[in-house]
Amino acid sequence: MGTKDEASGEKRRVPTQERSRARVARMLDAATEVFAEVGFDAATTEAIAERAGTSIGSVYQFFPNKKALFDAIGERYLDEVRVLFERFLSEGPARAKTDWRAMVDDVIDAFWAFDRDSLAFRAVWLNMHRSAEFLVQGDALNREMAERLAPVLGIAAPKIKPAKRLLVATMVVETLSALLLLALRRDERMAKKLVDETKVLVRRYLEPYAD
Amino acid sequence: MGTKDEASGEKRRVPTQERSRARVARMLDAATEVFAEVGFDAATTEAIAERAGTSIGSVYQFFPNKKALFDAIGERYLDEVRVLFERFLSEGPARAKTDWRAMVDDVIDAFWAFDRDSLAFRAVWLNMHRSAEFLVQGDALNREMAERLAPVLGIAAPKIKPAKRLLVATMVVETLSALLLLALRRDERMAKKLVDETKVLVRRYLEPYAD
DNA sequence: TCAGAACGTGAGACTTGCCTCATGTTTGGT
DNA sequence: ACCAAACATGAGGCAAGTCTCACGTTCTGA
16 A cells, blocks of 8 residues: 555645635546446546546645545535435424335435436445455444434334334345445346335335334 | 456466365465455455465466456355255255245355355455446346246246246345345344344245245 | 745656566476 | 476566656735
């Protein structure tokens, strides 16, 4: 490795002029694409700079290293997912009691519609955590979503014992994650079938837990 | 990349003496461990040689490059999985009609018991295909298993339309794959819960398809 | 209008890791 | 016992890729 700074410590210039702000935004977009296309290790900073229409020097003016670049878009991506997820959580209590079946469909549709690029990047994101610190660091995002989902399940599926809610939420989140990522890898036609069948699977799994 | 040979063409010595055969076996074991621990990219041939108690030169005497090493254990791993899977397929028609629920449990237990190392390596295997030739090359192993499973579903779950069998089989295989790999990353206690709940999920999903 | 701060650049220093090769050792058949 | 083939070794050639740095350009405020 060529890591110099520890724990992605920044120590870099913060863009203040408009010109550099736009440039940094282009870098993040380029990085998202490149990481999504070839994965973290195979992505080169050179390729990212080129796609952003700038030079390597400029990249390192704002990001101390490749990992920091990855972390930055990871954070941005996380925020977007949280917003999406939050929308459902906020309307959760109201709908969950009566209308949870339709809600499941909506959540799945929403995540599926949520930009292919983002999903592709998410695959890289998950795989990163899976290879490097394999057994130590879990999949932070999925874990967080499961924790947020658990309370909602208490309403939608009251038959689940409180102690078991997190387990069920984890099952749902991980299954969705895996199947949507799979759909992403298939052609349009198969993808649609998979997404629809995923709705069926989740509904059938939760059905006996509903009141 | 430093790839010289195309399409993992061998062009290397085949071990004939007992000494070298044993050495090659140690190399494969070491490679499995290292790949499983840190992933393909981060694994160094040096580390593999060292763990096998030999030198890099010897590794390259029998394997043309790093990828060939990976392919070799991939093949070995595939064979083991096929044997495991075949056992269930052979008894399939007999049990499938009456006893498919217990069969689901058995399959899950069997795959879970199937050596942690192997499962860890499988994660690397799947992730490899996912990053490099992202949208092109699918997950060969899971696809193959789904194709083999589809006919069995015709017996166990006769209500599935023939055209839909492969879809359902794919759903089952991918879900199992994802959830067992997840269980692997969790501690013993949580893993057991996840495995048990996976049985529940698969059973509930297939139930309406059974006669 | 001008100084200095912010910004942009890309050649190349430096590191890492794959793989080769020249050299030495072990084995098995005669 | 002896030779040729098989085997083993690890220093280092080489390519790829990360990140720095010295120099040039653009912006901002007084």
